[in-house]
Amino acid sequence: MAHIRKRGKTYSYAIDVGKDPLTGKRKQINKGGFIRKKDAEAAARKIELLLDENRYIVQSKEVFSEYIQYWFENYYQTRIKQASAINLKYIIEKQLICENPFANKEIAKITTMDIDHFYNLKLKEGYGTSYIRKLHQLLRQALSQAVKWKKIAINPVEDAAPPSVKYEEMSIWSFDAIQTFLHNCKGERHYLTFLLAIYTGMRRGEILGLQWSDIDFDKKVIHVIRSLSYVPKSGNVFTTLKTKNAKRQVPIPEFVLNELRIQKKRIEKWKELVGPMFEDQDLVICTNTGTSQDPRNVLRVMKRIVSNTKIPKIRFHDIRHTHASILISEGVDIVKISKRLGHANPKITLEFYAHLLPNEDNDIADIFHDAIQNKDKENEKGLE
Structure with a gap:
């Protein structure tokens, strides 16, 4: 009343x-x-x-920085995995609070123009399009909840236009480049890391998160079930894999198994030398005290070896592309490749590697023409 x-x-x-x-x-x-x-x-x-009629909205005077923190800490982080929450908390603090022009603006006054300006700002700062679209998704979810909580009438992110994702051109190594790289990193601590990447197509985090209990030496199979990633302010964090398909079994050759056996003996020696100070986490790739390897160190080693050998410069993730391209060139079924890489479905694999598939369409025109001709001949016989 x-x-x-x-x-x-x-x-x-x-x-x-x-x-x-x-x-x-x-x-x-x-x-x-x-x-x-x-x-x-x-x-x-x-x-x-x-x-x-439940149609009245009391526009909130809450500023965005206060709202996004409350939304994340009291609502969103309880609905996602712990490792993802740690990473997103850092992104929110850096991108959506510290480096955001509308951070101190009332959420009810934020416009679609503000959102688009924010995306353009991030583009100028050199952030990738896929990263900006992740920020877009985060903003959309946060302000959609503000609508549901009746703090704002509409979500300004809905009409915003994040940049289209621009995929970086895929670079892969030749057989010669692979042999040169492996030969020159033979004595490196991360030799096994690179060997597993080349021979399995596993992601960097999946390799660094690998434990001895994940390897079946009898069946010659690696069970991929976790990943390791570096999160600013939190350090190295083990996470479960994002999709059910990412959790998979990867067959490996005897050559790789032998290198794993050598690594196992090497770690046993480290245990003897370090004694009680050894932190046994059952890791395949670890420091000489048993702790996890910093994912960034892998990139530093790779950069140094590539520079010294003068082979084509590629990203670590491009080793995965190299693995897939070799399988495709050898005629391996795309569905099998998709399972080996842990893609959600073969469609994703095709989108990435369709340009590498052999062109078998050259005879389509002739096949179609022959079909028409044969049909005409059948019709002619019918009239006789």
Whole structure:
């Protein structure tokens, strides 16, 4: 029920709308400046009607930085994996609070233009399109919840236009480059890391997260079930894999198994030398004290070897592409390749590697022509 009051020469109304479910504070809708009492009453009735139909939105005065922190800490992080939450917390603090032009703007006043300007700013700062689209997804989810919590009427992110993803050109090594690289890193600590990447197509984090219990020496299979990643302010974090297909079995040749056996003996020697200080985490790729290897160190070693050998410069992830391209060139079925790489489905594999598949379409025109000709001949016989 609205309360009508006269203040000076004008009238105002106040409508109680309960308590804020998040803060517990009492909420009211107030408006004044009406010359006549009946005008204030009429305006209040319109608001009450909207409230009855659950269509009235009390625009929040909460600033974006406060809201995004509350949304993440009290709602979103409880619904995602711990490792993902650690990584997203860092992204929110850096990108959406510290380096965001509308961080201190009321969420009800944020416009689609603000969002688009933010994306353009990140492009100028050199961030990749796929990363910006992740920020877009995060913003959309956060402000969609603000709509559901009736803090804002519409989500300004819905009409925003994040940049289209531009995939970096795929680079792969030749057989000669692979042999040269492996030969020159033979004595390196990360020799086995690179060998596994080349021979299995596993991701860097999957290799660094590999434990001895994941390797079946009898069946010659690696069970890929976790990953290791570096998260700023949190260090190295083990995570479960994102999709059910990513959790997979990867057959390996005897040559790789022998290198794994050598690594196992090497780690046993480290245990003897270090003694009680050795932190046994059952890791295949570890430091000489048993702890996890920093993923960034792998890239430093790779960069140094590539520079010294003068072979084509590629990213670590391109070793995975190299593995896939060799399998394709040898005629391995794309579905089998997809399972080996841990893709969600073969469609993803085709999108990545369709240009590497042999062109078997050259005879399609002749096949179609022959089919038409044969049909015409059948029709001619029927008329005889």
